[in-house]
Amino acid sequence: MKNSGTMMLVAAAILSAAACGGRSKETGPAGGTAVETAARWTIGMSQCNLGEPWRVQMNQDLKTEAALHPEIKVVFKDAQNDSLRQRAQIEEFINAGVNLVIVSPKEAAPLTPPVAAAFTKGLPVIVLDRRVLGDQYTCFIGGDNKSIGRAAGAWIVRRLGGAGKIVELKGLMTSTPGQDRHTGFREGIAGAGLEIVFEADMKWLEPEARKEMESALSRFNKIDLVYAHNDPGAHGAFLAAQAAGREKTIAFVGIDALPYEGQAYVRQGILEASFEYPTGGKEAILTALDILNGKAVPKDITLPSRVFTKDNIDRGGEWISGAKTPQ
Amino acid sequence: MTLLRSPLFRAFLALLFVVVLGFIFNAGGSFLRWDTHRDMLRQISVFGILACGMTLVIIAGGIDLSVGSVLGFSAVLFALLSLRLGWPAGWAIAVSLAAGAACGLVSGGLIAKFRIQPFIATLAMMVFARGLAKFISGGQKISTAVLRPDGNYGYADAPAFFSFLNSKILGQNIAVVTLLFLLCVAVCGVILARLRWGRHIYAVGGNEEAARLSGVPVAATKLLAYGLSGFFCAVAGLCQAAQEVQGDPETGTSYELTAIAIVVIGGTNLLGGKGGIGLTFIGAMTIGYLEKILSINAVGEASRLMLTGAIIVGAVLFQKYRK
């Protein structure tokens, strides 16, 4: 038993070290290991994954805004793209007694019950970017993917002069943004003489988009434009075209327009246009503060969006008509 | 064998150690609430069901690397039959369970009749079943999403059985999947302790040649063990599909590692011939609590993975020192 005693001590030491080390990295605003003034409210935030750069940006926006408000403390959890894990995290937030939950769900159906459970217990829940089913939540904040899709469609119609062959690379079609960016786009190009020669679900991932584009390139000799539901997807398509030597004859359009990603691609000439999809991080914190301070908030907040092209990038893009004016 | 040396006691010690850690790092009192424990049980249940079948197979002297994939295959099949094709729950369940068992029997047949090493045979089944899952689902998740006339997707209600499996009963105090897990534990317990087949399993795992020369039907014993493991994978697959409200062809990936870890931490010897389902149950609780404690303390993913790996090694060494 002597040896096993040492074993236990070693294990205990490792666990304590990790728990302390792990915790300080994840909680509180950036660099929050210093003395924390007692935060009045704790907010639990569950992000469906941190593999997409857009989501990393979302967390960053949340952190930046939260740092400006010392009365709140945000605990971040990463669900590693696992719906069941995300559900567990929401339940843990409930049990930990946080004051408010912000969640960006991976999928609607599996996450609806836990969100509803929190909501009915009186715990406010802000749903970011992807919806849950039903209305058992406090507030939904997201861009209007449909109108972005429509605007993209309209822009593409003008760009191609009303005729051309298009490849559509879609995001995860079981999630609402993918569905909306698709239906909006189709509405936007309805009636014009544009032909969708190829469409595929690239699940928001650049390597998948590249694979799908390679298939498209080998099947079709003439492709005029690629419309991807996000910038990584558009970039993946660009790389595939570049490998086939056809990148100069194809135009690429994406969505997200993160400063160091989509906007940079536009500057470099990789993308002809990128439509901004705001992360909503800042708005989420501000709305959370409203809720915690007892103010009423709307059920749905739609964030406005801009389009970036080579012409207007230095001006900071152009607001898309049909979107609400910025606050 | 004195109490201190019994494997059950040592497994229990390890569990106790983890629980004590939970009380220490209780994340502001979370660990003290019953809800946390109920949730932990529910989260570990699917893995625990897989570990039940794995226990039988390991005691019989083999290993089953395909449990995650067969889980995925059964989950997709179940979703396909009940969500997309609208079959009544009873038939969908029966066919999915049979499919899982069939996969297990194929593995078992390769191992028992063709003398292929368990590692290789079940590795092949792992890949094949994953392919089957992707094949019948067309590579897409099968969910309750329906294309509405206005071009948008809406979500139909999940069939009643799905909601039932996904729910909690007894005043929201225990999840249905947890009850299923306990049922599987009980079934394995009966087999190993009370059935003649269970005696065969221990003998074949303990000394296959001696068992054969004593007239034990070695091939049939192994075949049934793998078949039952496949059956349990299907049960777990049903639970998984119900909880995710969809059939995801990728679901269950790498679950076999967790299942094996549970059995090992419980104290069942990987070489076969020794162990029991009680040990596996304690192993499941240990791993379940470990993950829960890390999760409620918001330990980062990297630390979490490294820690889990270190603790698995620690637990095994702890058991070795009993000699």
Next chain:
Amino acid sequence: MALRMTGISKSFSGCRVLDGVSFELQPGEVHVLAGENGAGKTTLIKILAGVYPDYSGEISWDGERLKFKSPAEAAARGIVAIHQDLAQVPSLSVRDNLFLGRERTKAGLWMDYRAEAAEATAFLKEFGVEIDLRRPIGEYPVSVRQMIEIARAMIADAGAVIMDEPTSALNAVEVERLFAIIRELKSRNRGIVFISHRLEEIYRIGDRITVLRDGSRIGTEDVPALTPDRLFQWMVGRDVTGQFPPRTPSPGENVLEVRDFCVADPSRPARRAVQNVRFDLRAGEIVGIAGLQGSGKSELLNGLFGAYGRPPGGSVRLRGRPFRVTSPSASIARGMALLTNDRKRTGLVPEMGIVPNMTLASLRRFSSWGWMKPRREASSADGYMRALSIKARSLRQEVGTLSGGNQQKVVMAKWLQTEPRALLLDEPTLGVDVGAKHDIYRLLNDWTGEGKAILLVTSEIEELLALSDRILVMHRGRVVSEFKRGEAGRERIIQAAMGA
């Protein structure tokens, strides 16, 4: 230039296996080491080859004191042993095995395959052996693999080569080749220690012979000067009678009729380990089978029981009806039981308790509809513990922790539970202490009194002579002699077993 072992003694767990044995090997001689099973030959050569570093006494070569801590050290010094279980890696090529541990390299790092191939080809040509160096050695038959072992010893430039029963798996042609190689080694002034049971071989190839008995050296003599009679006397020595309970056999009906029975060597299916054996076994009778290593006696028992599946030839009648040998479970169902000679490997499940081991062959009696009846099991086990005087801490003790004698009794209990008519016992008192041996002898008498028939294989000649109503002697897979009780003594039996 002699290799000398002086006053070598060794004990295993308090049991004295070698007692002050001296042995000397001259360069260029074939020195035969002979003796019955358990005389200590294998232990002696293992000490010489560095396998047992723990012994008392002295080894010297050319006056230089040697003390090996491992076989590698002995090999480095030039003493190489070719054991019965060849120390080769079956999946590696012939070339790799030849140079295993002594690889030829360039600058100590890079494998020099060309040098190896050249050296190997040169050596093997001298042996007259043509093989493809690159094929895995496991694909070649045992005889070729033995050649390779010898070649390996030569490549290692061994000064002394020890061969333990080298001809047990060889046919006549291969034996000739082996002898040719041995003569070649002699001409190069290598010394050879040759362990063998076969009379014809000893007299053909041996220069000198040393006989061990019960751990002591009986004598050393030049082979031509030692007559076979004196050789037997040396090997057999005094009779130890009086420790066996008296037997009054009254044989009844034929339980087993075996005709033209053949068994294939399990490790080498082309070879017949048992050839055209014919005998009858009657109820209430003990038939003893004598034979030395390689005679096929164990294979006969295993083959009859179905441990190797269907035999390649012969017919068996069990209690008057034809019986097809197929598998252990079929034999058990018809009333046969086999006690193997290696209970740890094939007789017991070491980590299970006493009770489950006892019931392993008759589980149907202790279960109904697949459901085990533990109380029935426990009471039956209790009965056998008493009947066979099995000593253990409790019924739940793991059998792996029991003493040899008690383990053997547990295995016997297992077979008795199946209510057999014919018991095939392979070395039932191997590794069993004196007290338990007595118990087992009594039991054999009781069983035959009840009408069971026993086929008994044992290497202890006294046991064989005292217990058997009839004795069959096997040599190289055939039954060469049959004696009734009292017709032959030790010398005659050993003579027959050695092929004389």
